[in-house]
Amino acid sequence: MYPCVTVSSQEKLTEDQGIEADVAEELAAEQREISVAEFFEKNKQMLGFDSAARAVVTAVKEGVDNSLDAAEEAEILPDIHVEIEDNGDTYTVVIEDNGPGIVKRQIDKIFGKLLYGSRFGKRVQSRGQQGIGISAAVLYSQLTSGKPARITSKTRSGEAHRFDVIIDTDTNEPEIVDEETVDWDRTHGTRIELEMEANMRARQQLHRYIKHTAVVNPHARVHLKEPKGEWSFERATDELPDETEEIKPHPHGVELGNLMRLMAASDSYSVKGFVQNEFTRVGGKTADSIEDGFRDRHLGREPSWNVPSGVEQEIRNAVANKGQQATAEFARLTRENMGGKATYSYVEDAVDDAAERVEEEFDKRFGDKVREDAVEAAWRHVTETRAETVLEHLEAATSDRKDPEALEELSERIAAKFDSDEDPRDRFTLKELRKAVRDSAASVEEVTEESFGDTAVENIVEELWTMMQTVDDDTPNVQDIAGDRNQSRALLEAMRAADVMAPPTDCLAPIGADLLEAGVRKEFDAEFYSAVTRDASVHGGDPFVVEAAIAYGGSLEAESPGDLLRFANRVPLVYQEGACAITQTVKDIGWKNYQLDDEGLPRGPVVLAVHLASTNVPFTSESKDAVANVPEIEKEVERAVRDVARDMKSHIKSAESRRKRREKERVISEVVPQIAEKIGEVTGRGTPPVEGSMAKILNKLYVDTEVDGDEVVLEAANYSNSNKSFELHCFVDSEPTLVDGDDLDVDVVDMDDEFDVVWRAEVSKGEKETLRYMGEEGMVSVDGVEDDLVEVRS
């Protein structure tokens, strides 16, 4: 529950992100010889306590992460109070939660050894993966203030206890130096008080961390009190995030050290059993293919040579004293079994099978010696024409333009490489085969005009490798492999090469587009929001999900670079923005295409939030402030950001077009009547009617009433750019009679003191429809079309 993962060596980390466990073990060994304090001093930067300013942020972060995890695990909606008190010389950092509380015996576990984390290597999405652990904060506090950490806690059932805890820097064990039962008004929860050397110069980062925590944990209520004031961040949902499940590692995501350790700890005997038991997504078929892959890499494949004629005679010659008839039959059967192509194992099988059948038929014993002689004779004969087989494959693998003589030369040289004293079975691993082909090609280039480039060599290797057969020797047992680095590596390669289904993604708990949007919405006052949760993807063997949210406009600052909020497993990343793959990906997007100024980051009234949830978030360094450049992750980040940016763009565009429309309407409705008035003056004919022209100019639905004696004509002209369906009501005092209204959907509704002519009309863009009735002119209104898109003239 309270993890702490540490490493000592930055170089090792950059070389291989996934070897935390190895390093931790090495460290643990090393640790016995140096003091914890010394270790801490050496690694302050990595632990996030390199400055008095940052120490506050790191301590709060560790405490809040733990509190959130604890509350969620107990299915409690988190309610977290953070307080920073200025004591003059020192500061006290307080983190209080409404979690389940802890009892005395858990103190050990929680403030346990600095160097052991419970979580490393586990495939589960958790906040704790990122933290160094609260124990580092406790240690920092103790080293700088000389005071113990004060922990107050109450479980649902028990009383509230207060423990003063120090970490013994000799034994690296927590020690309770004082303890008492206290009154506490909380029903359950934990409060940690750490006094430390600190300052508030990183106030901005602290506020960012708290605010971003509120964004990404919309189910949490967070309260911050510091010397300058108090801030509350209310929850936006009562929904707890889904619980995450731990999954076994995926064959594509495992590192050599981990694999060796897993093997050492495994009860499995065979490779097949081991990969099936210890890894996710490995069934019988996949296990077979991993095992075969391991054989290919560890034992090599055997070439399948053409069987030349005359092999029967060779076998007969090799058999003595078995009678002519039995010998002939043995040779014939062996030949038949061998067929047209044979590997060494195949020859052995052919001989054994023939021997058994002949023994039965002729009641003569064909013992090991006879069989061995027969195998040797047959194999000697088969391998005499290796070059022919190789040539056939060379011809298939190279272009017609290669010089035939050079190819022949090459095939002889490659064939000769197979003829080794070390292994009479002609076995090669892929590496050995490649070397054989490459060396042969190089030597042929020296004696002929022909050259064999990398592609040609690779094609030949592939062709020959395909011709060669995986052997079915037993594989070494798992414990033996675990003890041999080369064999382990061969297995690792086989696992990586195998076709394995992507890991399950139900171990991830993304925030979800709706909640992420709600989180951004409650902390940023904008006019537009959008969020997306991408489908899960995989990097290495770890599943991950990227989510993004955007807020635009409103009271967001327009004349500054947009704000980018980065999150990994629901934890805000507040430092090292520039080094983070998320930042770099966002910067690489051309923001001009999304109606924002492009200054790397978008400039304008915009806030972007990007959340990466994974069982293993790859960080650039152990301080875990920046996501490393992993192409699969970058691609997903880009897609997620582009998704929400696209939404924002269409919002901007439609807002822009609404604004333009309103502006046009405003000006037109001022100017056009003036034109009409002036034209009326110029012509001396009085002001002409403007409604029709106006409706056309403003792309409106225009309803006009014409009265011709007793006949009233309602004309609906659609000057808009889209088809319109609407309900037109015309209220008249006396009952009207419809004229030719058969093809229209019209009802006359008696409403006691008046009549409502209800016309459900559909008018295509640019078209007109008319309704005629006998009666008096009525009051017309239109339902189903926005008010400012209709013009009714009476």
Add this chain to the structure above:
Amino acid sequence: MAADDVEMTKEELDDRTMGQLLDIGEEFYRQFERGEIPRLEIPTRSKSNVVFDEDSGVWVYGDKVSSRTANSVGGARKLLRMAYTLEFMRNQIEENRSSTLRELYYLSESWGDAQFTGQGESDRLIEDLEIVGDLRRERLHMRPEEDGATVIGPLYLREQTRRGEREIHCQEDVGEGGYQIPSDVDQVEFLDADAEFVMCVETGGMRDRLVENGFDEEYDCIVVHLKGQPARSTRRLVKRLHDEESLPIVVFTDADPWSYRIFGSVAYGSIKSAHLSKHLATPEAEFVGVQPQDIVDYDLPTDPLSDNDVNALENELEDPRFEDGYWKEQIELQLDIEKKSEQQSLASYGLDFVTDTYLPERLDEMGVA
């Protein structure tokens, strides 16, 4: 219109103009009545829509049409200005007043939403009206800003001034400055033109030289000072002297590409006023000089051609106005020698050289005098 403009009285002209203005207003009225979007179609006034009319030998607008419609905010404002301007014009003609383009621009200050944003806009609107109503701005009582140029020579005319009719002889009744061409040339009636030809002169210096040397008297020549790119009234006067008095027109300018364009606008019209070419252009006008050939023949003092000059000459080679053997030869020659000369460089042979030798020789070659 035009051809008979000069025969109509001012009242008749004004009545006709009023009718043309009302027609425009009526068309807008009808559009409102029919519930249509008010619109006005006008030939596009851009270089791409100006074509050289081979038949009349002048520049006219092509078939491209631009619409001023109330369908956009800008378009609606333009039409509002048009409506105000129509009313203003109507009043101006009724009251027998006149104004300049600049005055119109300032007047619009009191028009509220119809106020012009700049003089360019009001100028264009007057051009729109000229084209749509087939009217000239003089008929709208709009006066040009620039001074009319001057005429000196054996021409006797009657001008209707606001202070009554005046009969003027352009040699005997004027000082050395000559007769000032009024803005509305159609208010001038030619009584007698005892002249052999009309000479249009680009520069004031050369015009004064001809007058001082008595060229107009000696050769019975009407000397018209163009003052650079000639005003409409100047071109209209030249056109009428040619059409009504059957006088040959010759143009005398510097030997540089810009001066050839002055000749071009006298003879064939300009892009800006292509709708008026038939009133203003005199395709029969001929170029006296100074020709590039003269630079060579007379070994005149020169300046080198600038890059702009070279570009202008090359453009003229593409220009249909200069698309004949004579101009092609002269322009290519000038590009070849890379030199230009001013009219007054002829003074390198003495002050009388131009009147005693150069012009008589050139006019003789051209068969004019």
